[in-house]
Amino acid sequence: MLEIKVPIGPEEFDDEKQEFIEPETVTLRLEHSLVSLSKWESKWKRAFLSNKKAKTTEEILDYIKCMTLTPNVDPELYSLLTAENYKQIQDYIDDTMTATCFPQDKSGKKSNEVVTSELIYYWMIALNIPFDPCQHWHINRLLTLVQVCNIKNQPPKKSSKRDIMSRNAALNAARRKQLNSRGSPAI
Numbered sequence: 001m002l003e004i005k006v007p008i009g010p011e012e013f014d015d016e017k018q019e020f021i022e023p024e025t026v027t028l029r030l031e032h033s034l035v036s037l038s039k040w041e042s043k044w045k046r047a048f049l050s051n052k053k054a055k056t057t058e059e060i061l062d063y064i065k066c067m068t069l070t071p072n073v074d075p076e077l078y079s080l081l082t083a084e085n086y087k088q089i090q091d092y093i094d095d096t097m098t099a100t101c102f103p104q105d106k107s108g109k110k111s112n113e114v115v116t117s118e119l120i121y122y123w124m125i126a127l128n129i130p131f132d133p134c135q136h137w138h139i140n141r142l143l144t145l146v147q148v149c150n151i152k153n154q155p156p157k158k159s160s161k162r163d164i165m166s167r168n169a170a171l172n173a174a175r176r177k178q179l180n181s182r183g184s185p186a187i
Helices: 034-044 057-067 073-079 083-094 117-126 139-153 161-178
Strands: 002-005 012-014 019-021 025-030
Touching: 002 073, 002 083, 019 139, 025 083, 034 139, 057 139, 139 161
Parallel strands: none
Antiparallel strands: 002 025, 012 019
């Protein structure tokens, strides 16, 4: 969850004290989650996570509204968001929220699958990931969990003949060294 302070008045200067007076602020609590995605996608009828079409200012502002957890927010407050507020929100959305790293795909191909909130809910069902509390997690953390579950559920890869022969040669060399032998005599 992200908390941002939105200034609701101008910054003023106190001539007597020769210092700036911070404006009054309102705290907004935001959540970039599957629930937020679902709300936004139900209104805009397109995938939020897709980069095929840039989002308009109206769509971005509406997503911030969908992210809002603070109750009874005056709609005018969103027009007071500062550039710093937008930067904080974008940094929060871009944050991986996890220490998990995945190796780069050797093929370099990205999936053409359009990821929507319903698809993510499907993955959660297929992988037995509970909706509560996971649908309220940061979306990047949830997608990482889905990826980890997919990786862990895959059958182990078969070794190539070259890998098997290499491993066997290393085992034989270790055994010969341990037994002080050059191998078995030819018959």
